[in-house]
Amino acid sequence: MRNLNYFFSSIMAIALLFIGCKPGTNGSDGGALASSAAEKVYVAPGEQDEFYAFLSGGYSGNLTVYGLPSGRMFKEIPVFSQFPTSGYGYSEETKPMLNTSHGFIPWDDLHHPDISQTNGELDGRWIFVNGNNTPRIARISLSTFETEEIIEIPNSGGNHSSAFITENTEYVIAGTRFAVPVPQRDMPINEYKGNFKGALSFISVDPESGRLDLKFQVMMPGFNYDLSRPGRGKSHGWHFFSTYNTEEANSLMEVNSSQNDKDFIAAINWKKIEDYVNNGGGTKMATNYAHNVYDEHTHSGTSTMKKEVLTVDPTEVPGAVFFLPTPKSPHGCDVDPSGEYIIGAGKLSADITVHSFTKMLEAIEAEKFDGEAYGIPILKFEDVMTGQVKSGGLGPLHTEFDSNGNAYTTFFISSEVVKWKLGTWEVVDRKPTFYSVGHLMIPGGNSRNPFGKYLVAMNKITKDRYLPTGPEMEHSAQIYDISGEKMELIYDFPTHGEPHYAAGCPADLLRANSKKIYRLDENKHPYAVTSPDQARVERNGNEVHVYMSTIRSHFTPDNIEGVKVGDKVYFHITNHEQDFDVPHGFSILGQNTSEILIMPGQTKTSVWEPKQVGVWPFYCTDFCSALHQEMQGYVRVSPANANMDLSWSLGE
Amino acid sequence: MKKASILMIIGPLFLLGLYFFPLWNIMLGAPQYPEPLGINIHIDGLQGVNEFDIQNIDGLNHYIGMKTLPKPEDMWEFSVFPLIIGVMVILGVLIGFLGFFKVVSPNWFIGWFVVMSILGILGMYDFNAWMVDYGTNLDPNAIMKLANPDGTPMTYKPPLFGHAKMLNFDVTSLPATGAWMMFTGMMLILIAFLWGRKMWKPKKQEVLQTANS
Numbered sequence: 001m002r003n004l005n006y007f008f009s010s011i012m013a014i015a016l017l018f019i020g021c022k023p024g025t026n027g028s029d030g031g032a033l034a035s036s037a038a039e040k041v042y043v044a045p046g047e048q049d050e051f052y053a054f055l056s057g058g059y060s061g062n063l064t065v066y067g068l069p070s071g072r073m074f075k076e077i078p079v080f081s082q083f084p085t086s087g088y089g090y091s092e093e094t095k096p097m098l099n100t101s102h103g104f105i106p107w108d109d110l111h112h113p114d115i116s117q118t119n120g121e122l123d124g125r126w127i128f129v130n131g132n133n134t135p136r137i138a139r140i141s142l143s144t145f146e147t148e149e150i151i152e153i154p155n156s157g158g159n160h161s162s163a164f165i166t167e168n169t170e171y172v173i174a175g176t177r178f179a180v181p182v183p184q185r186d187m188p189i190n191e192y193k194g195n196f197k198g199a200l201s202f203i204s205v206d207p208e209s210g211r212l213d214l215k216f217q218v219m220m221p222g223f224n225y226d227l228s229r230p231g232r233g234k235s236h237g238w239h240f241f242s243t244y245n246t247e248e249a250n251s252l253m254e255v256n257s258s259q260n261d262k263d264f265i266a267a268i269n270w271k272k273i274e275d276y277v278n279n280g281g282g283t284k285m286a287t288n289y290a291h292n293v294y295d296e297h298t299h300s301g302t303s304t305m306k307k308e309v310l311t312v313d314p315t316e317v318p319g320a321v322f323f324l325p326t327p328k329s330p331h332g333c334d335v336d337p338s339g340e341y342i343i344g345a346g347k348l349s350a351d352i353t354v355h356s357f358t359k360m361l362e363a364i365e366a367e368k369f370d371g372e373a374y375g376i377p378i379l380k381f382e383d384v385m386t387g388q389v390k391s392g393g394l395g396p397l398h399t400e401f402d403s404n405g406n407a408y409t410t411f412f413i414s415s416e417v418v419k420w421k422l423g424t425w426e427v428v429d430r431k432p433t434f435y436s437v438g439h440l441m442i443p444g445g446n447s448r449n450p451f452g453k454y455l456v457a458m459n460k461i462t463k464d465r466y467l468p469t470g471p472e473m474e475h476s477a478q479i480y481d482i483s484g485e486k487m488e489l490i491y492d493f494p495t496h497g498e499p500h501y502a503a504g505c506p507a508d509l510l511r512a513n514s515k516k517i518y519r520l521d522e523n524k525h526p527y528a529v530t531s532p533d534q535a536r537v538e539r540n541g542n543e544v545h546v547y548m549s550t551i552r553s554h555f556t557p558d559n560i561e562g563v564k565v566g567d568k569v570y571f572h573i574t575n576h577e578q579d580f581d582v583p584h585g586f587s588i589l590g591q592n593t594s595e596i597l598i599m600p601g602q603t604k605t606s607v608w609e610p611k612q613v614g615v616w617p618f619y620c621t622d623f624c625s626a627l628h629q630e631m632q633g634y635v636r637v638s639p640a641n642a643n644m645d646l647s648w649s650l651g652e
Numbered sequence: 653m654k655k656a657s658i659l660m661i662i663g664p665l666f667l668l669g670l671y672f673f674p675l676w677n678i679m680l681g682a683p684q685y686p687e688p689l690g691i692n693i694h695i696d697g698l699q700g701v702n703e704f705d706i707q708n709i710d711g712l713n714h715y716i717g718m719k720t721l722p723k724p725e726d727m728w729e730f731s732v733f734p735l736i737i738g739v740m741v742i743l744g745v746l747i748g749f750l751g752f753f754k755v756v757s758p759n760w761f762i763g764w765f766v767v768m769s770i771l772g773i774l775g776m777y778d779f780n781a782w783m784v785d786y787g788t789n790l791d792p793n794a795i796m797k798l799a800n801p802d803g804t805p806m807t808y809k810p811p812l813f814g815h816a817k818m819l820n821f822d823v824t825s826l827p828a829t830g831a832w833m834m835f836t837g838m839m840l841i842l843i844a845f846l847w848g849r850k851m852w853k854p855k856k857q858e859v860l861q862t863a864n865s
Binding site: 399517577579580626627 | 687703704707711715717795796
């Protein structure tokens, strides 16, 4: 009996061993793969990401900051859109940043970020972005992560082949997508052809301050200038623009501007045009555009209207502009790290066309032209084309590079990323995206020195990737590990707004320069109070100026009387903290604007126009300290005709 | 004796470090201060380890009713200590020179050492007394009035030496570079004394020894 028991329990044990083993083997296979992807993107609590990624927000008008490989979002930087979170575009100091020749515009469509470069390598000083709708270029500081400058682009419509910088950040380049009458005038739309112009703007960047100046505009034929890239290395001094609608159609464009078998990549020798302009070339043209600058020390933006722009007729500068025929309405126009290859992605084709810069120069030298368009020489396709990638995909859009001679192209229609070799044009690998990828980004992928470790694919369609959130969803992005021969999908994360392009760089490039506080002793705001005993309230007609200071956990003053219905009350609030990450906020009941968030050492102004008699509370909107709830105060509002003098106090 | 005297000349010079480096350092770390706040105590005043640390410590301390940290002009110590150190350095170097020329015996070395030690202990006593006052003499209208488990009001005297947990803060108080330099200098002087005593032969003894041999 005992033996029998022993026998059965042995069998049971063996059976259990098998049962336990078999799924275990399977599980560890799947688990090992899954865990290796998980380990690649896992940034343990308290640790930091290896790369910063700046994703455009598209129609959010803002720029978002993410970490790679974690996909965690760190910040949304307001650029072209009002942003109640910080009060950007609502505070008196930041309203001028959104001024244009069309007045105050609280929004734009932000597409393409580009990080400043020195000698073709990322230098991490600024990031430039474009506003597509009401053409504008913005410069964002990468020490404060704040928008420092916005310049409007006149004579442009749909500022899309922007904001791309040359390899020493000499220029930010902004090309128009929509051709428009220049100067704008009342004329029939169907007289577009031959009359509309495509302005390509060259905005110089001051090497010290980063200040922007619209130096000249090249007035090109009325094609649609879609995307652009600077030459680098040997091709430095040139800039390449993809075009579509060389048909110059003005209606039902999806058909009418897809008729030509080939459109162009426009090659612009900007050095040559710069020389021409520096020697007095070009025509000054009356115009009107806004130039808005934010000063870190006055904590204030100012808007100046500029009245003149220098235009250049490209036919007046021989040897400066050429057209490279490129099949099927090219969208992406990307230049490899060496500067030799110009990649045109015909968005309606299966193939990718690669032009050679060397061949282009030879053809120009030999004057082997195939006619001209509006006086601009057209090179022969066969003379400039050096290779075609037979991708097997459909709808190529954008290409980025690693540092090992590989290119990575997104395919919108076939929804995939294809890796191929520069020079041999052979396809090495392909991986699906989810779904319908637009741009991709490899940190430094638009420079001489790419960091080919991660690739971020930014998709246009989300569908089933996340828990459903109704008809409107965030877009999806994928992260691929591209350090090996084959790409590996390692992460999937939602993005804010509609990221078009992105720019990325090693965290070490920015981390040490990121500002922690603004120094109170450098605060030059005209309404700043640098010590609480300067806090006061002044009346100037029906304007009331409150000079207020904050420190954990009170406002000085926190009781104000003598305000009347019909007054316009300006709260100028200076945050006296000099401690990292201790902002204070402000809002008052009945305000027709957003709250403001004031960083340590900063001054911001919030306006309130009280419409009702009463005693109205204000409070700190940022949970600043253990006594944040007590950080509050009152303003007494008397009738318009009351005989009340201003008075203010704290702790009385 | 010459070598011992040279040590006696060099030793006091180490005290000059107190004019350049902090004597003591107090660091305050907390969950929300992963990069701790810190006070460097110099003989002529307090300095933040990072530029705004003093201001930020005062800002936090106002919750529990502590006085703001003293400015140099608020405490006589910050003007007297540099003078005392200066006088002691000059005296020490002078004694060293006199020893070199055999004008004074090594007993003067140990004499200087004893005086300096007494002054040091008095300084520590004074420092501790200030911290007791600073940590216990609190504003009766403080925002946060906390009590110990036995019901007595909680006080916040930082440790003179070592680590203490005070509310959410880990406070560590340790001698800093200036103190270590002073310590090194004093050890040199102690060695100078012991060494010099061994080699010290007054003229009379020398004669006797010659005679004996």
